[in-house]
Amino acid sequence: MSVGKYVTVEHRPDNIAIIRLDTPDSKVNTLSGPLMAEFEKVLDHLAAHPSVRGAVLTSAKQGNFIAGADITMLSACQTSEELSKLAAGGQQIMDRIANNKIPIVAAINGTCLGGGLEVALACHSRVVTSDPKTTLGLPEVMLGLLPGSAGTWRLPRQIGLSNALPLLLTGQSVRPDRARRLKLVDSVADPFALESAAIKMATSLADQAKTTGKIPGADPHNASTLDKVVERVPFARKFFFQTAKKQTYKKTHGNYPAHDAILAQVEEACTASKAVALASEARRFGDLGMTPESRALVSLFFGQTALKKNRFGKPSREYKKIGVLGAGLMGAGIAQVSLERGFDVVLKDRDLAGLARGMQQIRGNLDTKVKRRQMNKVESDAVMSRLAGVTDVDAARADRQLASADMVIEAVFEDLSLKHRVLGHLEQLVQPHTVIASNTSALPIRDICAGLQRPENVVGMHYFSPVDKMQLLEVITTDKTSAEAKSAAVEVGIKQGKLVIVVRDGPGFYTTRILSPMMNEAGLLLQQGVPVADIDRAMQKYGFPVGPIKLFDEVGIDVGNRIQPTLEKAFGARMSGASTQMLLDLQAAGFLGRKSGRGFFDYAKGQERQGDPPRGHGHCCQVQG
Ligand SMILES: NC(=O)c1ccc[n+]([C@@H]2O[C@H](COP(=O)([O-])OP(=O)(O)OC[C@H]3O[C@@H](n4cnc5c(N)ncnc54)[C@H](O)[C@@H]3O)[C@@H](O)[C@H]2O)c1
Structure with a gap:
């Protein structure tokens, strides 16, 4: 030897x-x-x-x-x-x-x-x-x-x-x-x-x-x-x-x-x-x-490597069971990445239709992985077996399931009063150590935790769509957030396979705030008659993985419509300019983006092509004034 x-x-x-x-x-x-x-x-x-x-x-x-x-x-x-x-x-x-x-x-x-x-x-x-x-x-x-x-x-x-x-x-x-x-x-x-x-x-x-x-x-x-x-x-x-x-x-x-x-x-x-x-x-x-x-x-590589460690120290306990409120695009995605990394998950939606849609999203994504041989059928079944789906239809069961969660991540609609109602109820059920996280896109976390009894347990956990593919997770802390809640959120995020950045509270946090001026400008260009393809192509050529118009579809036009007023209220002219009516009209006509099968693009039959939102509903390419 x-x-x-x-x-x-x-x-x-x-x-x-x-x-x-x-x-x-x-x-x-x-x-x-x-x-x-x-x-x-x-x-x-x-x-x-x-x-x-x-x-x-x-x-x-x-x-x-x-x-x-x-x-x-x-x-x-x-x-x-x-x-x-x-x-x-x-x-x-x-x-x-x-x-x-x-x-x-x-x-x-x-x-x-x-x-x-x-x-x-x-x-x-x-x-x-x-x-x-x-x-x-x-x-x-x-x-x-x-x-x-x-x-x-x-x-x-x-x-x-x-x-x-x-x-x-x-x-x-x-x-x-x-x-x-x-x-x-x-x-x-x-x-x-x-x-x-x-x-x-x-x-x-x-x-x-x-x-x-x-x-x-x-x-x-x-x-x-x-x-x-x-x-x-x-x-x-x-x-x-x-x-x-x-x-x-x-x-x-x-x-x-x-x-x-x-x-x-x-x-x-x-x-x-x-x-x-x-x-x-x-x-x-x-x-x-x-x-x-x-x-x-190379610099990004070093940054990403550093983010794989929890720089806030290990939390004092293991966070094993995750509750997710809202089985929409984001909630189902958060549930999926948690399940795949070994967490037990309770996924709750208000009704059966919402829950079924979310479960279908998870099942469909796992089936694709099996088809691509990224996992086998036994592994995908094992992942699904850790998932419990609950709804308000059987509220007592839902409450029982959520009561034992170590962390609950809320991903219901972007509506402050709804989030207050949902989290207020949740806080009565869960254990004193349970961390409550909101996946809001832009609402300040201090507003979300106003009125809650344990604001020290509350953080923002801002995921990106599609959650199973996007690496970034933005954790938002307030002045009241405890060190334990912060390190728990980072720990769970790292375990979910995310690159976790931690930022302070504020409208739009870091990511939505820096993204919004570009989205706003893209909206203005649309209204001035610049074709969708030209705007997206220009930004992709500049280096963005997807163009801003496509991004509207990915995020959801309804979600965008909820974010915009928050930012406009906080930052005024810096975040406004494009007609908000255009996106509101699209939403009213059911053009919500990828999740509804149509938005600026058409996703029917798995084919992506530029869509044709109805005229008279704020057609994106009409020249304004
Ligand atoms: N879409 C994105 O790209 C994105 C990115 C980051 C954050 N977010 C934020 O995530 C949250 C959810 O967004 P989404 O795109 O998944 O929306 P979505 O419309 O796809 O899903 C929301 C889900 O919440 C459910 N819901 C509503 N009220 C409920 C209640 N009281 N109890 C349980 N479930 C309830 C709805 O039935 C629906 O299934 C929003 O706050 C949004 O701003 C979205």
Whole structure:
């Protein structure tokens, strides 16, 4: 046994060595300078022991193989040249793995991302566990980068160009079954059998190498017929990459240089020698790393990582049961993310129709996940089994169920008097420690808790639509909110998988307040006759994921109509200008946005197209005055 700080090597009697990565004082392994230096020493050590026939490279961490490169190391670089040098260094280590005299098998349990997957790709074989935490991907594009340690060279050669390109361009990771179908990995094992499966694989590769003199799996070049045509026929290649560029542009609107660089790199690598391709990869990595887009995305990454910890300390108790009032778009979404993260949930609506709609929303979303193999049927049934639905029809049962909740999140209509009534009743039922949260979009929390007996237990928890997809959660505290309620809200939010920001109370809080002037301006443009598509396109081109008119539909036109007066009252001319009548007319005609199947856009039969709100009901594109 050879023991380092980051890497240990165990010599087995069957002459297979087990290399274990274990970054000290960290839950995950990252490819840091010290880890890589030790790893290289281990390769030297193995070379000095000719009796070793093969090696298994694995991690001593729970649920993590290698999370990626150490980003602090990248962000410390001041110039493109420094970054390129770092990439070239990484490429050399990957080549040392691939050209090693004995086979190295990556045994992967948990996350294998970025530089982690580049290491795994350089190995002669990959065995992964079937654990749901096992995911493989190259997410560099999300940091405005491309994989710089030969990932753009090895991934297309391992799984084929046409399979690799979408993964490189989206940064999406794949789970074990898909990884096996793509031939990204050679086999999937039960977690307890991972090491033995990898040892078996290393032994088999060593035996084959002994007979043939060549280690199978060293830098393969796999290609489907389509890939071969693209790689070899200039005309086909040009067409393939032009189409890919057009499709990418539709999503990025040209705002992300990394996408163009990835496309150019993979295209170049179709014909260039490996040495030329890797030199270009390192150069592009260096150039991208110094772009403001990449620097901003890296900064966001650090911010998001910091928000995964509860900086207000652990609450004094576990908050296990969540009550949700209102089974509308938001309430059902909040219930879903809570259920999926293991909370017990009581979902209440005023009537059966409302409750049924909400339950249907949850069931439908889970069914989609099952269809997409993001969970299996047993798991989705287990999620639903933690849900109790109640209504005012059986008020006594509803009260009983809510009485034992540790936290209740209210998501009824945006109406102050209704919220007062609902929360006043709730406060009589629940336990003294129960945190009461309001998912209001804009009503000040101090107004919502006026008249309540325990305002110290009240916070705002402002989720975004669709709740199961949007990462952000805005927690709002008042002067009266207790430290316990604040830390409980943050803790629950983090457990629900959200990025939680904490802000002080005020009309529109942070998010609605900064969004509203833009929405108002979009409304004004509509009234002046600018087409819906032009407004949305302009803002998407500017970098917004959806345009403001589409956002009206996503939020709900009725919800928008309730928010607007609150902000106008608080901020006057700064938040007004567009005719509020236009949106009120749309609401009156039943055009509530996505939830009613029609708004500015038409969502009938799952097809999205620009809708045609009735004239005479404030048609959005009519020229006013
Ligand atoms: N839609 C958004 O994008 C969004 C985003 C953040 C916050 N919000 C806020 O969330 C809240 C709900 O919004 P929504 O879009 O889900 O609205 P919605 O109209 O889809 O749902 C409201 C639900 O509350 C139910 N309800 C009304 N009175 C009730 C009562 N007394 N008891 C139990 N249920 C009752 C209704 O039947 C309905 O099902 C609002 O305060 C809204 O401002 C909405």
